[in-house]
Amino acid sequence: MVGRARTIGSKWVKTKVLLLNKELRKFVPETRVYNQANLLYMLKKHKMVYVKPINGTSGQGVIRVEKNDKYRYQAGQTAKSFGTFQGLFAALSKAKLNRSYLIQQGIHLLTHQKRIFDARLMVQKVTHKNWETTGYIGRVAHPRKIVTNFHNSGKPLSLEVLLGSYLKNQKKHDYIRSLRYLGYRIATHYQKSYPGFREIGIDIGIDKNLKPWVIEVNTAPDPFIFNQLKDKKMFVKVLRHARANGRFLRVKRK
Ligand SMILES: Nc1ncnc2c1ncn2[C@@H]1O[C@H](COP(=O)(O)OP(=O)(O)OP(=O)(O)O)[C@@H](O)[C@H]1O
Ligand SMILES: [Mg+2]
Structure with a gap:
């Protein structure tokens, strides 16, 4: 089974896995x-x-x-x-x-030009043992919609740009680093219940106090959203690890 990611469809099951962890529980909306x-x-x-x-x-x-x-x-x-x-x-x-x-x-999400946005983290196994948040990106909702999904007219944009009106320089840098660390902690926690997974995608909603909330954990995250960034560095890295983790190899996928 090692190297084979399965998928968990149920948002209810995925929420319950997070609630098992005392430290992570505080980031989960009721x-x-x-x-x-x-x-x-x-x-x-x-x-x-x-x-x-x-x-x-x-x-x-x-x-x-x-x-x-x-x-x-x-x-x-x-x-x-x-x-x-x-x-x-x-x-x-x-x-x-x-x-x-x-x-x-409901999380009162931050906005960019009056549109709500949230963040997607990509957390991957980068070695046999170690996890890393290899990608992070912001997703801006269509002006008249309440969801930010790329496949629902949302627009992926650099998280640095989106957070720019809330945080500057070192503070912004540190904030993104704390989000990446949260992604890492979620992945290592998930690993305990689901040792087969080698990558997860986490939707993070950020409220007006800049508190991050885990909206959803995706067990078959799309690496191609990172190809929407002008700077291809992150995409190249995410795709390299996705391939190494056996994505795109399997014939059968759900
Ligand atoms: N509790 C919430 N507060 C604020 N916004 C939310 C909340 N739940 C969902 N959203 C918005 O709706 C979008 C879609 O919700 P969610 O990610 O839970 O489902 P999904 O994207 O349909 O499922 P999947 O990611 O498995 O395709 C989120 O990306 C976010 O923009
Ligand atoms: Mg989602």
Whole structure:
């Protein structure tokens, strides 16, 4: 099995793996299974939540739900508001695709030219034993969307550029280094439950206090997003390790 990455589709399973670790737990947004009682509880507590298919990809079916003076949800570019929780819940039940969902505490992401952005870390095994965060990149959402995915009109950009209006010089450098270290810690923790993995991709949401939150851990991360950067150094490195780790060799892939 060594060298063979498998994939874990379930966001619920992946969240639970992170929650096993006391140090990493604080970076995980509160998460519950989707049902009426949990939605009511999560909206009351967090005011803004994300409702996501447990087995989703590319931001498809992801819904942002908010409670202010009214209840509101947005899916894709469509937003609707409701006077009551009952009205919201009935409409959501119709709008949702027919599968299982979870509810996650919403992170108020940093913005770039009024668009939200998050970060993707690529963490790879670089030797038989050692992990390293070999790639990091920012993803900026389409102006009218609530997801940043590249395959959902998001735009990959250098994280240094995106963080530039929040942090400068050494502080920015140190901050990115701390994100990379967080990626490293997540990978080595995952390794304990899943020794077969040799690379993971981590979606990090950064809130207005610059606290990083682990939005999602991807077990079959796309190396090609790094080819979107003008500077190819990171892409070359990521691809080299992806190949060494046996990506692109297998015929059967899920
Ligand atoms: N709790 C959250 N707070 C803020 N933004 C979120 C939250 N959850 C998701 N998002 C936004 O929605 C995007 C998609 O969500 P997520 O990564 O969980 O699912 P996915 O991308 O559809 O799944 P996969 O990465 O497996 O294809 C994230 O990249 C992020 O931009
Ligand atoms: Mg994702």
